[in-house]
Amino acid sequence: MFLLNLAGFVIALLITLALVPLVRRKAIAAGYYDAPGERKIHKYPIPRLGGIAIWLGFMLALGTISLFQKEPNLTTALPGVLAGGAIVFILGLLDDLFNLSPYLKLVIQFVAALTAFGLGVQINTLDLPGAQLLVLNALSLPVTVVWLVGLMNAMNFIDGIDGLAAGVTTLSALTLTVVAMFTNQPSSALLAALLAGSSLGFLVFNFHPAKIFMGDSGALFCGFVLACIAVTGVLKTKVVVMLLPMFVLSVPILDITYSVFRRLLRGKNPFLPDADHIHHQFLKAGVGQIKTVTYLYSLCVVGGLVAVWYVNYLHIYIASLVGMFLLAVVLIRLVRKAYPLNGQGGDDADSSNADSEPDRMTTGNRV
Numbered sequence: 001m002f003l004l005n006l007a008g009f010v011i012a013l014l015i016t017l018a019l020v021p022l023v024r025r026k027a028i029a030a031g032y033y034d035a036p037g038e039r040k041i042h043k044y045p046i047p048r049l050g051g052i053a054i055w056l057g058f059m060l061a062l063g064t065i066s067l068f069q070k071e072p073n074l075t076t077a078l079p080g081v082l083a084g085g086a087i088v089f090i091l092g093l094l095d096d097l098f099n100l101s102p103y104l105k106l107v108i109q110f111v112a113a114l115t116a117f118g119l120g121v122q123i124n125t126l127d128l129p130g131a132q133l134l135v136l137n138a139l140s141l142p143v144t145v146v147w148l149v150g151l152m153n154a155m156n157f158i159d160g161i162d163g164l165a166a167g168v169t170t171l172s173a174l175t176l177t178v179v180a181m182f183t184n185q186p187s188s189a190l191l192a193a194l195l196a197g198s199s200l201g202f203l204v205f206n207f208h209p210a211k212i213f214m215g216d217s218g219a220l221f222c223g224f225v226l227a228c229i230a231v232t233g234v235l236k237t238k239v240v241v242m243l244l245p246m247f248v249l250s251v252p253i254l255d256i257t258y259s260v261f262r263r264l265l266r267g268k269n270p271f272l273p274d275a276d277h278i279h280h281q282f283l284k285a286g287v288g289q290i291k292t293v294t295y296l297y298s299l300c301v302v303g304g305l306v307a308v309w310y311v312n313y314l315h316i317y318i319a320s321l322v323g324m325f326l327l328a329v330v331l332i333r334l335v336r337k338a339y340p341l342n343g344q345g346g347d348d349a350d351s352s353n354a355d356s357e358p359d360r361m362t363t364g365n366r367v
Contacts, residue, residue, distance in 0.1 A: 013198070244310060
């Protein structure tokens, strides 16, 4: 199982690394940039649509593994993950291109969640700490849908600073890979490994100063797949309590909880974007972008350590973290040499575009 997951990770990583520059060039040529704005951190137009590379990297790697592995042992819920993931990816892509209404987006997100539920992505029981196993019965549908919709939006919420959403996805997917591997959930482990590889392949281009943004297509897809893996893998095993996915996905869950309650207490629409997320609070306090994502990465790692400690495979997780960190550092340095900045770099530098600004530019809606 380990070699299969490693192969899936490497294949997804390499495909995404190859696709991101291509997607970036196409986005620049077509004028699809995320424009600076009042609630935006970057001060130069940055090409978006990076979610295309993440989705294709994930799907092509899965197809490759399926071709060369006679019995990939994929979960029966795989159609739900892929169908729902395709819906949210297309939704996000359309939003990146045409700025859809937030209410329309929410409706389609519920459609994606209902599709996944109908195809086997279901939370049927909850193992609460210190309590008996809770069988949800009729509550399975609303609990699953709220979980899926909440997590995909949570990931979209934190995609407001260079490298945060991609890095959190990479770390969370790595954690889910290890947990699923050693709780006998091979298919969920493989899907998590594929997502870790594709998100890392994108992260090296998205780390501050970002060369490209993932857009809603990437953020919604990453959040949705992570939520599905938690349902089909982590929550399916009897040795894992309900709190474990909360630790693994601590950063997006904390941010969306903070954001929704803050907006409601202020009498604002919880679905409309603003510039008061947790990462914005760090920036307002004078913390640079790299330090901000480092702090939030650290929180993600702590949550992952707790989750993996619970299943008693901490040494393997730590070794995987160290290996991924070293690989990321090497790849980020290589990308910086390949895509030098016109302006100044550094922790407090603003993201800039190495290409000349086009005559036609479409505005984006980065949260």
